[in-house]
Amino acid sequence: MVSISLCMIARNEEKNLGRCLASVAGAVDEIIVVDTGSTDNTCQIARQYGARVQSFLWNDNFSDARNAALELATGDWVLVLDADEELAGESIPVLRRRVAEAGVEGYFMKIVNYIGGETGTELCPDMVFRLFRNRPGYRFHGLIHEQIADAVASNGLEKCVIAEDLVIVHYGYLDKQLEEKNKKERNLLLARKELALKPDDRALRYHYGVELHRAGQFREAAEELTKAANGLDPRTVYLPKLLRYIVISYYHAQMYEHALHMVDFAAKLFPDYADLYYYGGLASHDCQEYGQAYRFFEQALATPEQSLCYASYAGMRGFRAHHYLGRLAEMFCNEEEALGHYIASLRDNSSFSVALEAIVRILRPREDAAYARQALEKLFDFSSPAAGSLLVHIFFRQAAFPLALQYIEQIAAVRQLPAEMAIWQAICLMQQRRFHEARRILDGFTAEHPLYPMVKWNKLIYFWLQGNRAKVRVVGDELFALGLSEDTGAMVGLVKNSLGKKKAPPVALGDEGVSILMDTAMRGLDFGVGEQVQALFAGLSEQCLSDNAEKIGDLCYRFGHPEFAETYLKIAARQAPQAAAVYYLLAEIKRETGAHFEAEGFYRQAIALDPKQPGYYIKLTGLYETMRRQVLEQATRQYPEIPAFRSLLEEAATQP
């Protein structure tokens, strides 16, 4: 039978080593562990599993250490593992079969990385060259990115085979990434030094480029990686990843045209590589080529299951692509299509909250809470507290207070609410005029509670919403006594004065104050005290008001006060005559209030200022069609004897 030696290097791996060695039981015939200076039980554990342990004086060179292990191997084949890895159980019989194949010198194995990304744990498969014939010529080289595949491949590229059924499971990927990040300066230096010695080593240049990329030097990374790719044998296994790195580096360097050019080039070689299209989509999106971006993301979705040598990132042909397609569909005013993509995105990755937030937004939970809830529950299961809590956050951010309250109560039924969520509950209650219940919650907090200032602030709003001038003054003074930042203090003053009759000196708020102001105004508008909210804005200095006029106008528009919105947006337009979005909002307001000709002018102005926004043209198209319908309606009334008008009108009505 063909024999296999496991070769490892290790230092202080007592936590991991057992798991690793247990996984290869019966799979290998010999275990060699080169210890590079452990001070824990690593060596003992290794011996327990029957390993031959040899100490090696660490010399800052991974290759030397690994080669020391190879020197000791007596098997026909060598398997290389790290201590934080294990061989997947189902790979053990495969391993035996693979090493028995003639004509093969080495295998690329599949490595599955468990990482904790922003969207929870993701599997991020890649491939690594870890199984090869034990020959004296096959030795590692390279200081940090030690490699051996090229040495084996020098006997013929086709003799190195990808084996997707040989799987290594890797734990602690994130820790390792973090560790490497901390070492990135050192790594960069080492890589540069080594490259100076071997300027023709493409693989080395590739690793150097990757280090540059990690260090955020994107333009340089793209240049080095391009050099590494130039004239590379197209069968080289790392070529697809290398090309993707070039694309991503150019993208991050904001050199979109270069990125797109590289996508074109790489897609000719690897037309089924999802990541290329995904990043092509991102680059197109960022240079406002929205139609092209849409086609790229659709292409990414259409790619088949990704080959291992692509090491495709999570979601490239799934939730991430769907998410961008949703955003683009919204830009083209197609909410139905957008919703479809967001749902597909969330189905692909249930912890991708960005998609959930978008779905909720499209369902307009403030307008029809029951429908929104019904639709959401039909789509997904929100019964777990974690899912419910996520929804609460989203509803709360979107000022859908009744729905937020429903889910808070659902959570409260099974467990004690965290303090912050309890305050939210009080907020939701007072927004719905359930003052007593709100009061009870707020009064439950003592002055020692770390969230007490937040509670106090909400008490202020509690009285402000009810128009209780005296209480607002009292609570306001109590808040001042707690010691507030200048901005928050100014905001408290603004709230107090908004109920007063005498004119106070104008207030200029900083960023923090403005964000509190917007939150307060939102609650006031939701509650229905529009005049009080206007009084808040009237207390601002002229400069502060005009700096924030767009935001304020947008808020008033979204909360059903087009007349206020128009005033502020016109201030914004005078302040920043180039702001296309302001004109777009003005046009929306005018269209909704039936002032079509003014709307028409404002849409055109928005287009003139930002001609790449598809939504502006699409809304204008719709407006022209509405205007045409009105003309036809009037004509039908005025000339009932002419049937053509009626049939044109009916035709127009059936158009989507």
Add this chain to the structure above:
Amino acid sequence: MKPTVCLAMIVRDEAAHLAACLDSVKGMVDEIVVVDTGSADDTAAIARRYTDRVYHYRWDGDFSATRNYALSHCSSQWILSLDADEQLAPGPTGLRELITGNPERETFFLPLYSYKEGASYDRFLVLRLFRNKPEYRFRGKVHEQIPLSRPEAVGIAAAPVILHRPCGRKERNRKRNRNLNLLKAALAEDPADCCLKYYLGAEWYGLGKTAKALPYFSEAYAGLIHEEELLFRTAAVRHLTACLTAGRRWEEALCICLAEVARYPAYTDLLYDGGLILEEQGEYEAAARWFQAAAAAGPPPPEFYHTNGTESFLALYHLGYCQEKLGRPRQAGRYYQQALAADSGYTPPLFRLFMLLLANTPARDMVGTLQAAGFLARREWAEELAGLFFSAGYPGEARACIEQAQFPDLTDAKFLVYGGQPGKAPACLAGNAAGAGELIVALILAGDLAGAKQQALRLWRDSGRRGMAVAYLNLISLAVRGRLAVRPEKSGEAAVIQTALAIFDNCLRGPGSVGQEGYSRLAALAGELLTQLSADGCRALAEYLQAKAEAARRAVDFRHGVRRLYQCAQE
């Protein structure tokens, strides 16, 4: 001794062109002989202003006989033969220098530039200058030719050039029908004559009947195989591919181009034609390669039938177009600029450049960009661009264009009235009766309704423009009292609709910024006028709005091209 030259012409009903033709040879010929074959207009009288050698000849359907009759009256040593719709362009070499500089030649081919619509022209050689000898007499009833027996005595001249201007469609078609009959008769007599076949094809082609023309060109192409027939062969090849392309027989057309390019590598026009064929099929990448080759090849030798510009501005323009279609707007822009640099009079690239810029750049930044790129330094470009800005809906930018370009006389009152500066329009319009309408609009926009009414009443007195006046009076009345003042007679209604629609349209170009709502109000009034006026008014307005909606949709399409996505998203 200086050689003497006689201009010999045969004419009929050429009063419109003859003087220009005769003026163009002033000082270049010693003698003019004009044979009139029965003009009903002033042709003979005009001819007599230039020469006393005007003769009459009864037309008998034989061009050669008529021309030879003219030659029989020439006493000079050399003959120059021109048609009335041609002119001799003054060049570096005159006729006499050409003759004395080439003493061994007895006949000369001169280049003829046949202008098409636009700046481009086709160039081919015609034998029009020859010794006044009995052996050089015309043969053939139609498309008469001088027989050439001694090749060594034939010269090809680069100058002077004969210019042929396009005449009106009606006149041209009349001539073509006459020629068709003559040619058919001639071909019946000599069925193997490939030149006749080519001419027959050319007449059908000129009439727009490419399917009829095709078999003639095809036979001419197959039959004209000798090198000395190159003149006809190249013309036949290019017309043949054009006919095949028109019939969507792209593969065949392309094969012919390929075969002929292999035979005549210097024939630039075929590279260009091949590019056009591929472009029409949407093969932009391949088309671009052909255009690239054409642009690199330079003009073909004089004996090749040649369309001016295929070696430069036309090829560059199409290169740009292909790049645009391939989604490379920047490269496209560069080629368009090169095309404009090669020929500033050929403006299609300017239009494409403008559209590219418009789709990518906020309109107000465009004037600066164009200025910086030198596009406003040329009068014809500045004028063109101002017009493009106005039609694209940016009258303010049209005005800025003219201002930046510093050709103040190009200022159109419309640019001021609808570009946010109606107050400046009256000064610009002073004494300009044609701009009465713009003046009234300016007054309405400025709020001076009484002044506007006064102007409209003045316009009323001009019976030719009463329809316009009715439109303005009603607009003013709608603004003041909310109802129409006067209904036009049924016969005058069309003019009212046209005027109101034009105002509506122009107001929809007006600035949409805050503080410029006057345009929206005027547009609303014009719309009200149209709907209240009549069913036709309603119809016109509804159609107009439909076209606007479609144009806005096309704008997204042009920019992003994912129509499926937003077609179903309309409210």
